Amino acid sequence: MQHLYEPNLPTVFFYVHHHGAGHITRAELLITKLQNSYNVVVLYGDLNVKIALNKVCKRSIFEKLPSKWAGQSAVQRSYNTAFEGIEYSEAPLERSITFNLLAQQYKPVLFISDVSAELTIMARSIGLPVLMQRHSGDISGDPTQVFAYECATKLYAPYPKQLETPHYSYFNKTHYLGFISKYTGCESATNTDFGSCITLLMTDAQSAALIARTLIKYTEHVEVIGCQGEAIEGVTYKGKVSNIDQAISANVVVSSGGNNAVSQLLSLGKKLIVIPENRPYQEQDEKARMLAKNNLAVHLPFSAFLQHNNAQIEAALVNVRKTQTNKTQIINATEQFTSEFVELVKEVAIES
Structure with a gap:
């Protein structure tokens, strides 16, 4: 560990959540930039975070936090009760002790939360x-989140x-950093006439089949990226791909409302229909509504296909x-995105 640590640099803690590709994608960019000015201790709960980030964040130190869920990975939640589901047990106690001992060991000047309400509150309490x-x-209906937002010195939005x-x-x-995409400046491989093909970006095979079976009534061909599934005439499955810019054949793309997917598809200039997935705080529904309000995409509830x-x-x-995408207003260049973030870190961190 010691050879990774620069004693003359201040240290920041960076917690990275494992759910959704966006957290890790952002962390790769931000930590790489932060390492020029800080020692970065990455806090994680899921080993997949360390595996993914260790490939690119060579100078980072990784510390695992115990789970706060006693004997299980998570619990069913309604998101309307403070510290919902956290039992009176040793699991959250061990997590809290570990966090505090790490803070005592590394003496960080800042905690970056992407994203944990409970750790945000804990960090401010020390x-x-x-x-x-x-x-x-x-x-607004979740007391834990509301208190975390109150506790946070500042917040940053990746949109x-x-x-x-x-x-x-x-x-x-x-602070609104705007969307970021690894495809900024790339040309899409679109090779079909508008309307002759629709691309469906979806990882759930059952949902993809239901949607594709309906969409094929309105186009010559539907291609599904993200999964394999039920054989349907006129529908092809490409499975998981490493670069959607080369895999997508259509101008019109139907996708969930995940931050990563939306930012990448808009940066490629796609005509986007967003079918929100069920997420806490109606995250994707809210994003889809605001995209539609700004004429950047069309909001289409999944219920339209069920009914x-x-x-x-x-x-x-x-x-x-009819949608229009002004990329310069919503997509930030990678260097600008990361530089703004580092300036925000310097503004918030304790002076060392």
């Missing part, structure tokens, strides 16, 4: 400033300000042609 990632969606929900209460302490609402589906396929 005198650490916190830079917390802003979750999309409405967190443009115009996509923020109008009822959000923390505009003044949130065979052909009128709603047909309207979405017509309206998606």
Whole structure:
């Protein structure tokens, strides 16, 4: 460990959540940039985070936090009760002790939370400033999230300000970094006429088959990227791919509302129909509504396919042609994105 540690540099803690590709994708970029000015101790709960980040963040130190869920990976939650599901047991106690001992050992000048409400609160309780990632969606009904937002010194949002929900209460302490995409400046491999093909980006095979079976009624060909699935005439499955810019054949893409997927597809100039997945705080629903409000995409609920609402589906396929993407207003260059983040870190961190 010692050879990774630069004694003349201040140290920051960076917690990276394992759920969703966006957390790790952002962390790769931000930690790589941060390492020029800081020792970065990556806190994680899932080994996959370390495996992914260790490939690119060569000078980072990795420390595993015990799970706060006693004997299980998570619990069913309603997101309306403070510290919901955390039992009176040794599991959260061990997690808290580990966090505090690590803080005592490394003496960080900042805790970056991407994203844990409970660790944000814990960090502030021991005198650490916190830079917390802003979750999309409405967190106002979850007391733990609300208190974490109150505790955070500042928040950063990995999306443009115009996509923020109008009822959000923390505009003044949130810095909007904009979308970022590894495909910024890339040309898409689109090779079909508008409307002759639709690309469906989806990892769940059952949902993909249901949607593809409906979409094929309105186009000559549907290609599904992200999974293999049921054989349907006119539908081909490409499975998981490493680069969607080369895999997508269509101008029109139907996708979930994940931050990573939306930013990448908009950076490629795709006409986007967003079918939100069920997420805490209606995260993807809120994003889809704001994308539609700004004429960047069409919001199409999954219920339209379950209820065979052909009128709603047909309207979405017509309206998606009218969407407009001004990339300069919503997509940030990688260097600009990371530089703004580092300046935010310097602003919030304790002076060493």
